[in-house]
């Protein structure tokens with residue numbers, strides 16, 4: 425997703441936690457730092473600037489079925505539809521969308537699919553790394569943080585103030601975490617076919633379509649420049665996107681399912697997003713071992729075909745709604761994990 429969309433997802437997740445009264449202290453903290461998502465939610469893409477290159481796709485979980493006869497994934501990588509939808513968090517649009525779908529056959533769902541991300545690229549690992557780092561960081565927060573995180577740590581009174589975790593740092597970690605959660609909701613990041621590549625038309629144009637819906641109010645320059653909006657205005661602007669995206673958010677942030685964590689949720693979200701990609705570009709149009717076929721955005725979402733236009737609306741709603749809801753859920757679970765067993 426583009427910087428604009430990532431920033432909106434993080435701000436909209438703050439607004440969702442606020443409107444659902446999910447946790448007063450977490451909301452106070454995030455509202456205090458609501459100007460930072462433009463930076464924090466985009467940090468995972470900035471490594472290219474340091475390296476002086478423009479290599480993309482550093483965080484993906486792109487799945488494929490066994491292609492070579494030597495690929496033997498076994499049952500571990502099978503996720504049948506009913507099982508997958510049952511174990512994922514409640515209230516996600518992707519569950520309704522896949523439950524209603526009839527285009528992916530039982531045979532499709534019965535196959536194992538596996539991703540082979542390069543070391544350090546797996547976005548589920550990166551989300552989990554940040555969630556567990558945050559949990560520890562929040563234990564030794566500076567006074568701004570410490571007053572908001574329930575519980576007391578006697579050790580803190582002897583800790584030099586400059587060794588305490590700064591509130592800004594924790595906020596950046598929350599927003600970075602939102603980046604990886606959001607990427608799992610982008611179907612092209614979860615499908616290993618060449619046509620889903622970062623620089624392929626379909627991928628770029630779908631992300632561009634979403635950035636157009638979010639609008640320029642969430643560009644980094646608008647959020648961080650001299651005319652940056654006040655927090656209240658920013659939250660209002662984030663909510664104004666809902667109607668354009670065809671999204672209605674729930675009255676309650678769903679709880680993290682029992683005995684689940686950020687890693688499991690992100691892996692399953694990626695599997696579900698991979699299925700969505702299999703609906704956007706069916707195997708009949710481009711097989712999983714097909715390296716040559718490309719499908720243009722206008723072909724996948726043909727403007728003259730009402731069914732394809734509905735698909736575009738559905739895919740947009742699913743991705744944007746679930747990116748926000750999953751982010752809010754994982755933030756809330758991370759925050760509570762500090763002081764709740």
Ligand SMILES: [Zn+2]
Nearest residue numbers: 425468483607
């Ligand atoms: Zn990314």
